[in-house]
Amino acid sequence: MTRLVGVRYPVYAEADIIIDCGDETVEQGVQRVCESLSEHTHPQKVHVALAQHSYDVLIGSDLISRAGAQIAPLLRQKRVVIITDDTVAALHLPRLLASFAETGIETEVISVIGGEESKSLSCYGEVMTRLLSLGIERGTTIVALGGGVIGDLAGFVAATALRGIPFVQIPTTLLAQVDSSVGGKTGINSPSGKNLIGAFHQPIIVLADNSALATLPRRQRVAGYAEIVKSGLIADPDLFAWCEDNGSDVLSGDPAALAEAVRRACVFKAAVVTADEKEQAKQNGRALLNLGHTFGHAIEAELGYDGRILHGEAVSIGLHLAMALSVKLGHAPEEDLARLDSHLRSLEMPTSFDWFKESFSAQTLLDHMTRDKKMQNGRISFVLLHGIGKAFTSRDVPMESVRNLLINEGCQP
Ligand SMILES: NC(=O)c1ccc[n+]([C@@H]2O[C@H](COP(=O)([O-])OP(=O)(O)OC[C@H]3O[C@@H](n4cnc5c(N)ncnc54)[C@H](O)[C@@H]3O)[C@@H](O)[C@H]2O)c1
Ligand SMILES: O=C(O)C(=O)C[C@@H](O)[C@H](O)[C@H](O)COP(=O)(O)O
Numbered sequence: 001m002t003r004l005v006g007v008r009y010p011v012y013a014e015a016d017i018i019i020d021c022g023d024e025t026v027e028q029g030v031q032r033v034c035e036s037l038s039e040h041t042h043p044q045k046v047h048v049a050l051a052q053h054s055y056d057v058l059i060g061s062d063l064i065s066r067a068g069a070q071i072a073p074l075l076r077q078k079r080v081v082i083i084t085d086d087t088v089a090a091l092h093l094p095r096l097l098a099s100f101a102e103t104g105i106e107t108e109v110i111s112v113i114g115g116e117e118s119k120s121l122s123c124y125g126e127v128m129t130r131l132l133s134l135g136i137e138r139g140t141t142i143v144a145l146g147g148g149v150i151g152d153l154a155g156f157v158a159a160t161a162l163r164g165i166p167f168v169q170i171p172t173t174l175l176a177q178v179d180s181s182v183g184g185k186t187g188i189n190s191p192s193g194k195n196l197i198g199a200f201h202q203p204i205i206v207l208a209d210n211s212a213l214a215t216l217p218r219r220q221r222v223a224g225y226a227e228i229v230k231s232g233l234i235a236d237p238d239l240f241a242w243c244e245d246n247g248s249d250v251l252s253g254d255p256a257a258l259a260e261a262v263r264r265a266c267v268f269k270a271a272v273v274t275a276d277e278k279e280q281a282k283q284n285g286r287a288l289l290n291l292g293h294t295f296g297h298a299i300e301a302e303l304g305y306d307g308r309i310l311h312g313e314a315v316s317i318g319l320h321l322a323m324a325l326s327v328k329l330g331h332a333p334e335e336d337l338a339r340l341d342s343h344l345r346s347l348e349m350p351t352s353f354d355w356f357k358e359s360f361s362a363q364t365l366l367d368h369m370t371r372d373k374k375m376q377n378g379r380i381s382f383v384l385l386h387g388i389g390k391a392f393t394s395r396d397v398p399m400e401s402v403r404n405l406l407i408n409e410g411c412q413p
């Protein structure tokens, strides 16, 4: 059993899902909450109870068509600016606009090119300039309609426009529904590294419309699935076991499996974020959500965020590498590495550098890792595993072990 230090989850009486673990461990709390979920009908509400900015995550079908009614009572001014990307705008914007029109909400739209390249300083500058030219006020609300790129970019725009205006997350990818739309991490990439420019800025509500996932390509489902497996590996072994039983249905786009995956992952993420909103816990807090990311972000930075690799694909190999490093350092049993690899490979998820058809240098990846924002006094904080469902943070990983692992895994020295 893994216990997150000092975790106590506040009660939220109106939510369908009450995270009030008292002295329960995270595993017990998440298991109890997931059991109660099956008793409820859509939409389901997961409450993220934070000291200053509590909010609901609604999960259900066709929420985009009902967004106006959900959002209107939360608005300070009946005016929103929707930030989206061109692909999502073509597929899902019309029903969102119709819903806002029905509720008398004034709307403007800023659309960017889809994909990681839009999480850049130049795109941020263009969006901000356009936003300010609209004559917004502090009561104007930003609505992020799209995947994690749009959520991170629009959230950062909202965090910095007029020193902070409200924003709503309407995630349309699996990755955004299971991970990025919840928790308030916003930001953009820099040539020096992934997400190095950003702010914590919590949304006022998250509408995870499972129907939007119907248009998502399989490659994007794979990317989102990696973050679900990550959640199970960190502290939810039941979720990992659920993935072993249901992962192929999730990846084939089965609506019920997708909806269940989103519910389970949101409950998990809400619990972790509630316990350590700004990643300040010295050990085993929100930083655990970075499992696989020290490797993954280095791979993404090395390829320059140009679309050759998706964040979730990099995370998938990062999960394998984090478990392999944990085994190498004597923290985790070989069987758990075999179990993880067998699951990921059975679904054709990336577990090896060969998958990327690119050659990587261990030294270059190590250089990227040293620019990670979790560096402290020159030491990298790694998220390691004692086994499946048992993650922990460590600053004691010898860089030579990481280098040797990368070379064993097929990198050039
Ligand atoms: N803030 C956080 O906590 C957090 C967590 C995890 C990941 N992230 C970030 O999220 C980003 C990745 O997000 P992503 O995987 O959603 O990528 P993305 O936002 O680039 O979306 C992937 C692609 O899918 C398209 N798309 C979106 N919704 C669609 C739909 N319903 N149907 C068809 N196509 C659709 C988009 O146009 C885009 O081309 C990365 O930048 C990562 O760093 C942030
Ligand atoms: O919400 C978090 O905390 C996470 O770490 C979730 C990650 O999946 C996500 O990719 C996040 O953006 C990475 O955090 P970062 O602080 O390393 O940028």
Ligand SMILES: [Zn+2]
Binding pocket: 179, 227, 293, 311, 315
């Ligand atoms: Zn991630």
